[in-house]
Amino acid sequence: MRLKLAIQKSGRLHDDSIALLKESGIDIGNGVNKLKAEATNFPLELFFLRDDDIPQYVEDGVADIGFVGENVVYEKAKKVEVAYALGFGKCRLSFAVKKNETFTGPNFLAGKKIATSYPVLVQDYLDKNKVQADIHEISGSVEIAPGIGLADIICDLVSSGSTLFMNGLKEAETILDSQAVLIKRGSLAPAQEVILEKLLFRIESVKKAKRNKYVLLNAPNDRLEKIISLLPGMKSPTIVALATPGWSSVHSVIAETDFWEIIEKLKMAGAEGILVVPIEKMIL
Ligand code: ATP
Numbered sequence: 195m196r197l198k199l200a201i202q203k204s205g206r207l208h209d210d211s212i213a214l215l216k217e218s219g220i221d222i223g224n225g226v227n228k229l230k231a232e233a234t235n236f237p238l239e240l241f242f243l244r245d246d247d248i249p250q251y252v253e254d255g256v257a258d259i260g261f262v263g264e265n266v267v268y269e270k271a272k273k274v275e276v277a278y279a280l281g282f283g284k285c286r287l288s289f290a291v292k293k294n295e296t297f298t299g300p301n302f303l304a305g306k307k308i309a310t311s312y313p314v315l316v317q318d319y320l321d322k323n324k325v326q327a328d329i330h331e332i333s334g335s336v337e338i339a340p341g342i343g344l345a346d347i348i349c350d351l352v353s354s355g356s357t358l359f360m361n362g363l364k365e366a367e368t369i370l371d372s373q374a375v376l377i378k379r380g381s382l383a384p385a386q387e388v389i390l391e392k393l394l395f396r397i398e399s400v401k402k403a404k405r406n407k408y409v410l411l412n413a414p415n416d417r418l419e420k421i422i423s424l425l426p427g428m429k430s431p432t433i434v435a436l437a438t439p440g441w442s443s444v445h446s447v448i449a450e451t452d453f454w455e456i457i458e459k460l461k462m463a464g465a466e467g468i469l470v471v472p473i474e475k476m477i478l
């Protein structure tokens with residue numbers, strides 16, 4: 195029994211999808227330039243597709259699971275479950291107005307022409323805010339629509355905002371924060387659920403590892419108590435005696451988020467020779 199995974203063939207999600215599988219120890223055998231590939235060391239078969247088609251393929255059972263942006267999942271509204279947030283492909287679906295205009299709230303949209311590739315999500319937003327506007331669906335280069343007189347406003351994906359800026363537009367209001375997610379069909383065979391659990395366990399340990407650093411430091415024994423109190427660690431830190439009498443080496447794991455703060459406190463508490471090492475996998 196194999197699990198069939200659909201990922202983007204090429205584009206913004208492709209490289210991160212492949213990298214995540216690699217970091218999860220999954221080797222993709224016969225290259226990624228085809229429509230399909232098989233993992234050589236995990237019961238996974240890969241399909242390379244346009245991102246827009248992935249929810250449909252998963253609903254139909256051509257693929258069992260997929261990596262795709264939430265923006266696409268919610269726009270397509272297929273019968274699929276969002277099983278896991280993958281943490282890459284982060285972007286926002288936002289309204290953008292001409293740079294000399296001021297977005298004053300949902301009513302600003304009333305009666306306007308909105309160009310977007312996301313008519314379903316935009317209509318949802320309009321309905322929720324009880325506003326009527328004219329949606330023009332276009333499939334690409336939405337940002338040029340106001341400049342050529344096709345629309346007053348656009349609703350499009352933004353990450354840095356530089357594309358908007360280059361087209362004389364500015365971001366006005368976000369209607370969805372998006373990232374790549376793992377979607378699945380509701381009804382997988384029990385053996386496939388087991389494979390999916392194994393895959394998610396691996397992905398989770400890769401993600402956890404990225405959020406943490408392994409720290410080694412030297413400390414005089416009379417400062418150990420203070421230093422240990424600063425270190426969270428997975429259980430408690432490892433203490434090893436150094437060859438120099440009265441000194442120990444302390445090993446621990448620190449979260450990326452409060453990393454610098456803890457390092458500064460450690461130095462003040464008398465820690466020396468601090469080494470910080472990336473963690474490849476983290477299994478708790
Ligand atoms: P395909 O040929 O597969 O249809 P595409 O042109 O629709 O590709 P990409 O531009 O590669 O798609 O974007 C794929 C996904 O990457 C988007 O649906 C979104 O989830 C995510 N993404 C992240 N940042 C951005 C961004 N700044 N602009 C557009 N998409 C982004």
Ligand code: ZN
Nearest residue numbers: 244245246247
């Ligand atoms: Zn697409």
